[in-house]
Amino acid sequence: NAGVTQTPKFQVLKTGQSMTLQCAQDMNHEYMSWYRQDPGMGLRLIHYSVGAGITDQGEVPNGYNVSRSTTEDFPLRLLSAAPSQTSVYFCASSYRVNDQPQHFGDGTRLSIL
Amino acid sequence: SQQGEEDPQALSIQEGENATMNCSYKTSINNLQWYRQNSGRGLVHLILIRSNEREKHSGRLRVTLDTSKKSSSLLITASRAADTASYFCATGAGTSGSRLTFGEGTQLTVNP
Numbered sequence: 001n002a003g004v005t006q007t008p009k010f011q012v013l014k015t016g017q018s019m020t021l022q023c024a025q026d027m028n029h030e031y032m033s034w035y036r037q038d039p040g041m042g043l044r045l046i047h048y049s050v051g052a053g054i055t056d057q058g059e060v061p062n063g064y065n066v067s068r069s070t071t072e073d074f075p076l077r078l079l080s081a082a083p084s085q086t087s088v089y090f091c092a093s094s095y096r097v098n099d100q101p102q103h104f105g106d107g108t109r110l111s112i113l
Numbered sequence: 114s115q116q117g118e119e120d121p122q123a124l125s126i127q128e129g130e131n132a133t134m135n136c137s138y139k140t141s142i143n144n145l146q147w148y149r150q151n152s153g154r155g156l157v158h159l160i161l162i163r164s165n166e167r168e169k170h171s172g173r174l175r176v177t178l179d180t181s182k183k184s185s186s187l188l189i190t191a192s193r194a195a196d197t198a199s200y201f202c203a204t205g206a207g208t209s210g211s212r213l214t215f216g217e218g219t220q221l222t223v224n225p
Contacts, residue, residue, distance in 0.1 A: 004155075035215075042201065042217035043156075058212065090155055098205025098213050099144050099163075104155030 002026050006091050006105035013081045013112050021076040021108050023091030031097045032074040033058070034066065036087040037107075043090065049074055050097070081112045117145075117202040117216030125222040132189040134219040136202030137182075143205055145178055145185050146213070150199045159187075159200075192223045 007022045025032065033048035035058075045058030049068040063085060065077040074093075078085060088109050092102040120135045136145065144163045148156040160176045162169045162185065169176045175188040189196055199218040206214075 033212075040217060043215040045212055045214075048212065092156075099161070101146065101158035101161060102148075102156070102203075102213065104157070106153075106155045 004091055004093055004103050004105035006089075006108050008108060009106070010109045011111070013078075013110065015081060015083060015112060017078075017081050019078050019081065021078075021089055021091075021110070023074045023076065023105060024072050025074075025091075025093040025103070026072065027093060027103065028071060029093035029095055029103070030071070031095065031100075032068065032091065032093045033097075033102075034064070034074070034076045035090045035092065036060065036085075037090060038087050046076065046089075048097070078110075083112045086110060086112045117204050117214060119200070119202060119216045119219040121219060122217070123220045123222070125224065126192060128192060128194055128223055128225050130192055130223075132192050132196070132221055132223070134187045134200050134221070136185045136187070136216055138185075138202075138204045139183065140206060142180075145176075146203045146205070147174075147176060147185075147187050148201045148203060148215075150201065150218070152198070156201060189221075192221075194223050194225045197221060197223045 004025045030051045034046040035043040047066040049055045088107045090107045091105045094100040094102045117138045146161045147159040150156045162178045173190045178185045201218045203213045203215045
């Protein structure tokens, strides 16, 4: 098992550009989520999905879109990048959300200039 | 706002000593989880303790939960330099479809 795979590992964007952060898991997990981690602020939930075709907003969803067409993939789209979106982005998955361990990817480090 | 708050924010100890980190939360939970994050890596799950449990062990880790005080502690015994990492608590509430909420973490440094 590869677990949770995130690509790319690093990315630099210019303000206004769009891009998609990829997340894939091979554990047949129903629940997937995206977090951002900023210094001194812990992890904040952006969007999550409880299964294919079902997504919902987290704590900080503005400026991000998600879709879940398959169980395995959960891409995160930045529509028009802003410097405030400079952060480290983590994808996680689990069988269920709050009573099962979350499996995390190694993150995507994103800088917006 | 964050549900869990870790204390202290940073902790520096010598190898062989015990390390204790605390987590406080505000609302009722059905479980609390602890995670470790090594520098530049994702979070790794350590222990999950349910609201009807008071203590749980895993190797050198001991987690306690006091629901009356809305707090939990993580004890790492006989620490090693490899334990140097950030440690986060995460709380789960409501139904199994509900979110996990993470605290801001404790940075542990174990000096050889």
